[in-house]
Amino acid sequence: MKTVVFSNEYKYMKxxxxxxxxxxxxxxxxxxxxxxxxxxxxDKLYLAEKRLNNDSWVSIVYKICEVEKxxxxxxxxxxxxxxxIAQVCGKLQIPMFTNVINLREDSNKFVVTRPILGxxxxxxxxxxxxxxxxxxxxxxxxxxxxxxxxxxIIEIKEEVETRIQLKQRKKKPKSxxxxxxxxxxxxxxxxxxxxxxxxxxxxxxxxxxxxxxCSRPVSADYGWLPNDAWLGVSSKSIRPKLxxxxxxxxxxxxxxxxxxxxxxxxxNKDKNAPIFKYxxxxxxxxxxxxxxxxxxxxxxMINSSRMYRGN
Amino acid sequence: MNIAVxxxxxxxxSMIYIDSDEKINISRTPIVISEYDKNAIEEGVRLKEKxxxxxxxxxxxxxxxxxxxxxxxxxxxxxxxxxGADEAHALIDENLINISSYESSIALAKLVNKVGNxxxxxxxxxxxxxxxxxxxxxxxxxxxxxxxxxxxxxxxEEGKIIAExxxxxxxxxxxxxxxxxxxxxxxxxxPRTVSVKQILQAxxxxxxxxxxxxxxxxxxxxxxxxxxxxxxxxxIFEGSIxxxxxxxVGALIKEGILK
Numbered sequence: 001m002k003t004v005v006f007s008n009e010y011k012y013m014k015x016x017x018x019x020x021x022x023x024x025x026x027x028x029x030x031x032x033x034x035x036x037x038x039x040x041x042x043d044k045l046y047l048a049e050k051r052l053n054n055d056s057w058v059s060i061v062y063k064i065c066e067v068e069k070x071x072x073x074x075x076x077x078x079x080x081x082x083x084x085i086a087q088v089c090g091k092l093q094i095p096m097f098t099n100v101i102n103l104r105e106d107s108n109k110f111v112v113t114r115p116i117l118g119x120x121x122x123x124x125x126x127x128x129x130x131x132x133x134x135x136x137x138x139x140x141x142x143x144x145x146x147x148x149x150x151x152x153i154i155e156i157k158e159e160v161e162t163r164i165q166l167k168q169r170k171k172k173p174k175s176x177x178x179x180x181x182x183x184x185x186x187x188x189x190x191x192x193x194x195x196x197x198x199x200x201x202x203x204x205x206x207x208x209x210x211x212x213x214c215s216r217p218v219s220a221d222y223g224w225l226p227n228d229a230w231l232g233v234s235s236k237s238i239r240p241k242l243x244x245x246x247x248x249x250x251x252x253x254x255x256x257x258x259x260x261x262x263x264x265x266x267x268n269k270d271k272n273a274p275i276f277k278y279x280x281x282x283x284x285x286x287x288x289x290x291x292x293x294x295x296x297x298x299x300x301m302i303n304s305s306r307m308y309r310g311n
Numbered sequence: 312m313n314i315a316v317x318x319x320x321x322x323x324x325s326m327i328y329i330d331s332d333e334k335i336n337i338s339r340t341p342i343v344i345s346e347y348d349k350n351a352i353e354e355g356v357r358l359k360e361k362x363x364x365x366x367x368x369x370x371x372x373x374x375x376x377x378x379x380x381x382x383x384x385x386x387x388x389x390x391x392x393x394x395g396a397d398e399a400h401a402l403i404d405e406n407l408i409n410i411s412s413y414e415s416s417i418a419l420a421k422l423v424n425k426v427g428n429x430x431x432x433x434x435x436x437x438x439x440x441x442x443x444x445x446x447x448x449x450x451x452x453x454x455x456x457x458x459x460x461x462x463x464x465x466x467x468e469e470g471k472i473i474a475e476x477x478x479x480x481x482x483x484x485x486x487x488x489x490x491x492x493x494x495x496x497x498x499x500x501x502p503r504t505v506s507v508k509q510i511l512q513a514x515x516x517x518x519x520x521x522x523x524x525x526x527x528x529x530x531x532x533x534x535x536x537x538x539x540x541x542x543x544x545x546x547i548f549e550g551s552i553x554x555x556x557x558x559x560v561g562a563l564i565k566e567g568i569l570k
Contacts, residue, residue: 053485055457079444079478083460086412086445090452095413095530098443116441116536118324121335123441126533163457163491167473168484184568208569220498233442234497242568252324253439259541263566265559271547280544281562283555290552297556301569 002026004070005042006061008052008080009034015076017041018142019103019135023110028068029151030061041144042151049155054080056160058087065092073134082136089134096134097125101141105129114138119233119256173226177211184210185240187231187258190217191247191268191287195224200291201246207298213238215254232257247287250275267291312364312467312489315423316355317434317446318391320372320384321345324439327538335536342374342383344390347435350495353502354465355433356395362467364430368392368399369423371415375408385518392513393505399518400426406523409534412446417527420453431472432492436461447494458492459485463499 001024007013010031020027021041029039032048039045046064061084065073073088075081077099089096102113109126112135116123127133179185186205192198198212205212212229219230231238233256243261247268248254255278258264266279269286276282283290320342328339344352352368359366368391372384381403388399402418410418423429432454437444451458463482464475467489476483477496546562548555563569 054460058452079461082444083448083458086448087452087458089413089445090416090449093417093528095411096443096445098445115539117322117327117335118439118442119539120324120327121536121538124535124537127530131530163487164459165486166483167486170482170484172480172482174480216497234436242563259539263563263568264543265563276547277545278541278543280546281559282545282547283559284547285552285555290556293552294556294559297553297560298569301560301564305570 001071002028002068003072003074004028004030004061004065004068006030006073006075006081006085007078008032008054008057008084010037010039012076012078012081012139014041014144015137015139015142016074018144019100019137020072020074021144022142023072023103023105028064028070030064039151039153041149043149044154045151046154046156049157052160053162053164053166054084054087055162055164057084058091059160060156060158061085061088062091071132075134075136077136077138085134085136092132094132094134095127096136098136100135100137103135115256118252119237119259120252172228174228179211179213179229179231179236180238182211182238183240184208184242185213185231185238185244185258185261186210187213187215187243187245187248188218188225189215189246189248189254192218192224195222197288198224200287200295203295204244204291204298207295207302208242208244210242210244215248215251245275245279246291248275249273250278312358312362312431313427313429314355314358314364314366315429315432316348316351316366316368316391316396317419317432317450318348318352318368318370318387319345319435319438319440319446320370320374320380320387321438321440322374329538333538333540335538337374337536338376338379340374342380342387344387345435345438345440347437347439347495347497349435349502350497350499351433351435352391352394352396353500354495356503357500358431358465358467359395365398366396367426367429368396369401369419369426370399371402371407371410371418373407373410373415375405377403377405377408386510388518389510389513390505392516392518393509394503396516398516401518401520402523403520404522406527406529410529411441412443412449414527414529416446416449416453418523420450421523421525421527422521423454430489432456432490434492434494436494436496447492451492454492456490456492457487458494459487460494461496462493463496465493465495465499
C-alpha cells in the first residue's frame with residue numbers, strides 16, 4: 001500500500017506519518033521546511049523550496065497524486081492542511097475524514113473514529129479500505145516511532161500560477177506556556193464584566209501554579225486574552241489534572257475542549273448553568289464575592305503548611 | 312453583485328436525543344441552521360445591502376427521515392429568507408440522506424450551475440454537527456474557483472475580495488479576484504435575529520425544491536454516533552461563601568490536587 005502524506009510545514013508532518021506507517025509500506029511525503037529538520041520515516045519527499053499558498057499547493061499535490069497514484073492520502077489536521085487536501089480530494093473525487101483520532105482495521109474495512117457534535121459524541125465510520133481515502137489526523141493521536149528510513153528528496157521547482165495573493169502575515173500573540181501542557185488550568189468566561197477583573201482569576205491561577213484559559217467570547221469577541229488561551233472545539237483542547245471554570249456557562253463547544261480534564265470545578269452564579277452537569281465540584285456564587293474568599297482561604301492554607309514545614 | 316450562500320441543516324446540538332444505549336438518535340433529533348452558516352447569511356445580507364444584487368440560499372437536506380425533518384428544514388430556509396435572502400434552492404432527496412460533504416458538495420455544485428451565475432459564494436467555516444471543514448474547499452474544486460477559507464473580515468475593492476484569514480498561529484491578509492468562494496468564521500459579524508413575524512412575512516419569497524436528477528457518486532459507509540460520557544461527581548457545595556470556599560479547598564486536598 002502506498003500513502004502520500006502532506007503538510008504545508010514539515011513540523012506538522014509527524015502525526016500524518018504516524019498513521020501512514022500503520023496502513024502502508026511505502027510513504028511519499030510532500031512538504032516545505034521552515035527550519036532545518038531531518039526528514040525521516042519517508043521513502044521519498046517532494047520538497048518545496050519556498051513557502052507556498054494553499055492555491056499553489058492544491059495544484060502541486062494534485063499533480064503528484066496523479067503521478068504517484070497513492071492508495072491513501074494523510075495529513076495532520078490544521079486549517080491550511082485540511083483546506084488544501086479537501087480541495088485535492090474534490091479534484092480526485094475521493095472522501096476525506098477530518099480530525100481522525102483513531103483508525104483500526106476490521107477485515108476489509110477501516111473503522112475511522114472522529115469527534116463530532118461539538119465534541120460530545122464519537123462518529124465511528126466503517127468504510128471499505130480498498131477505496132482511495134484521505135485522512136486528516138488530530139495532533140498527538142498517532143504515534144510516530146523513529147523510522148530510520150532516509151527519503152530520496154525531489155525538489156519541487158515548477159512555478160505554479162496562483163489565483164490568490166498573500167498580502168500580509170501577522171503573527172498572533174502567544175502565551176509563554178502552552179495551555180495544552182499545563183497541569184492546572186483556570187478558565188474564565190463571560191461572567192467577568194471587565195478585562196481588569198480577570199486579575200482575580202490570574203491571582204487564583206498563580207496560587208495554584210495554573211495557566212489561564214477562556215471561553216470563546218473572552219478571546220474571540222472581547223480580545224481580553226490571546227487566541228491560544230481559548231478552550232473549545234474550534235480551538236484548544238486540554239487534559240489537565242484540574243480545570244476550574246469561572247463564570248463559564250458551559251456551551252457544548254467549550255465543554256468539548258475541557259471534558260477530558262481530570263477534575264472539573266465550576267463556579268457560576270446561575271445554578272442552572274450547564275457547566276454544573278460536567279463538574280465534579282460546583283459552587284453557586286457570584287465570582288466577584290467568591291473568588292476573594294477562595295483566594296484568602298488558599299493563602300491561609302499555603303501559609304499554614306509553610307509554618308508546619310517550618311519555612 | 313449576485314451572491315450564493317450555502318447553509319447546512321445541522322443536528323440541533325442543544326436538543327440531541329440520546330437512546331438508552333448512549334447512541335445518538337438522529338431520527339428524533341431536530342435540525343437547525345448550522346452556527347457559522349448564520350454568519351455566512353449575515354455577511355451575504357450586508358454585502359447585498361451595500362452593493363445590491365441578488366442573494367440566493369442553497370441547502371441540501373442530509374439528515375432523515377425526510378418526513379420528520381422537512382418541517383424544520385423549511386423553517387430554516389424561511390429564517391434565511393427572513394434575514395434578507397431573496398430566494399432559496401433546496402435539494403430534498405432520499406439519496407442524499409446521511410451523506411457527507413464529499414457528496415453534498417458535488418450535488419450542490421450541480422444545482423448552482425443550473426440556477427445561475429454568481430460573483431461570490433459564502434459558507435460557514437464548518438458545520439457544527441459533523442465539523443468536517445471541507446465543504447468550501449470541495450465546492451471550489453467542483454466549480455473550478457479559488458477559495459479563501461476561515462475568513463474573519465471581508466472587504467470588496469474593484470471586483471477583488473480582500474480577506475483576513477484566521478489561522479492557528481497567524482492572521483493572513485489575502486486578495487483574490489471574483490468570482491470566488493469564502494468560508495467565514497463566527498467572528499466576522501453578529502448575525503441578526505429574526506422574529507416569528509418576520510419569518511412569516513418571508514413567506515412570499517420563493518423556496519424551490521429539487522430532487523437530484525443525475526446520480527452522484529456516493530461512498531457506502533456504516534456508522535454509529537455514540538455519546539462521549541465521562542462520569543462526574545456533580546457535588547454542589549452549600550453554605551456561606553466562607554464555608555463553601557473551605558469545602559472546596561478541602562475537596563482539592565482530598566483529591567490530591569493541593570498538597
